[in-house]
Amino acid sequence: MKYSDLVAVYAELEQTTKRLEKTAILASFLKKTQESDLDMVILLLQGKVFPSYDEAKLGVAAKLVIRAISTASGLTPAKLEQDWKKTGDLGLVAERMIHGKVQATLFSQELMVKKVFDNLKKLSSLSGAGTVDQKVKLLSELLTSAKPEEAKFIVRTVLEDLRVGIAEGTLRDSIVWAYLYQGNIEEKNQVENREDYKKVVEAVQEAYNATNDFATVAKAAKKGLPAVQDISISVGSPLQVMLAQKETTIDDAFSRVGRPAALEYKYDGFRMLIHKHEGKYALYTRRLENVTAQFPEVVNFIRDNVNGSNFIIDAEAVGFDAKTNQYLPFQHISQRIRRKYGILELAKKLPVELNVFDVLFLNGKSLIKEPFSKRRDTLAKIVTERPKKIILAHQLITGENKDAQKFFEAAIKAGNEGIMFKALDAPYKPGSRVGHMVKFKSAMETLDLVIVGAEWGEGKRKGWLTSFTLACKDEDEFKEIGKVGTGIKELEEEGLSFNELTETLKPYILSGKGKEVRIKPHVILEIKFEEIQASTSYGSGYALRFPRVLRERTMEKGLKDVSDLDLVKRLYAQQKKV
Numbered sequence: 222m223k224y225s226d227l228v229a230v231y232a233e234l235e236q237t238t239k240r241l242e243k244t245a246i247l248a249s250f251l252k253k254t255q256e257s258d259l260d261m262v263i264l265l266l267q268g269k270v271f272p273s274y275d276e277a278k279l280g281v282a283a284k285l286v287i288r289a290i291s292t293a294s295g296l297t298p299a300k301l302e303q304d305w306k307k308t309g310d311l312g313l314v315a316e317r318m319i320h321g322k323v324q325a326t327l328f329s330q331e332l333m334v335k336k337v338f339d340n341l342k343k344l345s346s347l348s349g350a351g352t353v354d355q356k357v358k359l360l361s362e363l364l365t366s367a368k369p370e371e372a373k374f375i376v377r378t379v380l381e382d383l384r385v386g387i388a389e390g391t392l393r394d395s396i397v398w399a400y401l402y403q404g405n406i407e408e409k410n411q412v413e414n415r416e417d418y419k420k421v422v423e424a425v426q427e428a429y430n431a432t433n434d435f436a437t438v439a440k441a442a443k444k445g446l447p448a449v450q451d452i453s454i455s456v457g458s459p460l461q462v463m464l465a466q467k468e469t470t471i472d473d474a475f476s477r478v479g480r481p482a483a484l485e486y487k488y489d490g491f492r493m494l495i496h497k498h499e500g501k502y503a504l505y506t507r508r509l510e511n512v513t514a515q516f517p518e519v520v521n522f523i524r525d526n527v528n529g530s531n532f533i534i535d536a537e538a539v540g541f542d543a544k545t546n547q548y549l550p551f552q553h554i555s556q557r558i559r560r561k562y563g564i565l566e567l568a569k570k571l572p573v574e575l576n577v578f579d580v581l582f583l584n585g586k587s588l589i590k591e592p593f594s595k596r597r598d599t600l601a602k603i604v605t606e607r608p609k610k611i612i613l614a615h616q617l618i619t620g621e622n623k624d625a626q627k628f629f630e631a632a633i634k635a636g637n638e639g640i641m642f643k644a645l646d647a648p649y650k651p652g653s654r655v656g657h658m659v660k661f662k663s664a665m666e667t668l669d670l671v672i673v674g675a676e677w678g679e680g681k682r683k684g685w686l687t688s689f690t691l692a693c694k695d696e697d698e699f700k701e702i703g704k705v706g707t708g709i710k711e712l713e714e715e716g717l718s719f720n721e722l723t724e725t726l727k728p729y730i731l732s733g734k735g736k737e738v739r740i741k742p743h744v745i746l747e748i749k750f751e752e753i754q755a756s757t758s759y760g761s762g763y764a765l766r767f768p769r770v771l772r773e774r775t776m777e778k779g780l781k782d783v784s785d786l787d788l789v790k791r792l793y794a795q796q797k798k799v
């Protein structure tokens with residue numbers, strides 16, 4: 222396929238913000254795409270060259286892109302930087318520069334999708350000193366053969382900032398429209414609530430949740446619905462975890478999952494999906510990042526105490542105080558997740574206990590369709606408990622409110638966040654929030670907000686980003702809702718620190734003016750607050766009174782999980798009633 226065909230689709234998508242129109246554009250494009258191109262095209266449509274679970278990253282900085290544009294266009298980096306400051310989009314800069322020298326490229330070859338894809342992949346395989354020149358060469362080679370609009374999208378892909386806004390749901394629906402549902406757009410608009418249509422969409426979503434790979438799903442969809450329904454989880458490939466609904470009374474929790482139910486401590490730790498595959502162990506976060514290297518002791522706990530030639534186990538790793546044995550809140554172990562050096566020392570200083578609560582795959586067989594009670598029995602058979610290393614999640618089976626209340630109090634006393642209610646007869650649904658498990662916490666509602674700006678500190682906070690501008694989500698946009706500086710620590714030992722947060726944010730800085738910087742939405746914080754106020758100061762129309770950072774949640778949550786404006790509005794209305 223020619224790269225220009227894909228670029229035409231990007232351009233069309235850029236023209237509309239309407240979900241149904243985007244779906245139609247994508248569907249007709251997918252229909253035309255040959256099977257051999259599907260893997261590449263589906264990733265590139267999402268602005269990626271690696272599936273989200275792959276650790277490989279493009280890792281290309283703006284400075285390197287400027288050098289490549291400079292090589293391809295003959296313009297100086299200084300001139301390009303100037304233009305970049307004005308537009309805030311290096312893609313546009315590339316487009317204009319290439320436009321200026323269009324004559325020279327008149328005879329160059331047509332750029333193919335495969336060439337773009339391969340060169341971008343090669344970029345990521347180069348790392349370390351002395352590879353910068355090679356990277357510049359690979360990229361400038363592409364830009365030299367690109368037409369202006371192609372250059373724009375190559376640069377945006379490299380910087381992982383495609384700006385054409387395809388949400389996961391849109392891509393999913395377009396696969397349905399392309400292969401599994403016939404009819405024109407007007408009709409499709411009306412079928413969204415029809416049971417048969419919903420069933421097909423659900424099957425596609427489930428297949429995606431099990432594989433995290435839309436290309437695999439699309440290829441199956443091409444064969445028909447049964448092929449999609451046949452897709453299941455497989456050991457070694459990360460899958461999305463099942464999520465919990467929330468209830469605020471014990472009665473409501475029971476009515477969601479049925480009586481009796483399995484009640485478990487809700488540990489305030491870090492979700493871990495553990496795979497044993499071909500003798501090797503891999504630990505994935507809820508966002509499918511591989512954290513095996515950061516938790517070597519957990520690998521040992523599993524190796525020594527879990528039986529099975531291959532398996533997938535769902536668990537929560539919880540920090541505890543080595544002296545008092547009390548559980549510690551999540552932020553105490555948050556440093557462990559990104560640590561690249563001194564891992565063993567940190568593991569000693571901030572130990573974790575693995576609380577296992579589910580088994581999804583064992584000895585070559587998926588167990589997700591089996592009832593939870595049976596999965597838990599299986600888990601108990603394969604795990605040898607070792608307190609402060611690996612234990613089964615503390616569980617009580619009951620249908621009584623009284624017992625549930627007591628269990629909840631005991632959970633809080635032991636340093637947990639609350640309890641979970643789980644339906645005994647329910648299957649495991651990867652990636653879904655279907656209500657097979659319900660969380661019941663004592664704390665008030667918090668918001669998960671994304672950082673879109675910050676300020677450089679002064680005096681003793683020099684070199685750190687300090688005040689952080691937060692945004693909530695409104696469809697595909699982010700709208701500001703306030704600034705926060707409270708709750709972040711000056712010392713690393715005390716939890717999430719300014720230094721740690723600054724280092725995390727640095728790669729996402731888009732531009733700066735004086736003390737202020739604009740930040741590409743990526744890093745998510747859980748925020749507590751006293752009250753929500755109506756406000757004209759922020760784009761959302763609301764502001765938070767006394768916001769405070771509880772913890773960073775980027776490892777667990779993606780941009781699609783950022784709290785949305787509807788929730789803010791609901792909470793605002795609720796507090797007015799009280």
Ligand code: ATP
Binds near residue numbers: 464466490507641777
């Ligand atoms: P979301 O509902 O989007 O997950 P959240 O991350 O704020 O929002 P939590 O309040 O963290 O939700 O509740 C769900 C999380 O609780 C799970 O993802 C898991 O990490 C954790 N958890 C702790 N103990 C258990 C348990 N026994 N069973 C299942 N999950 C548990």
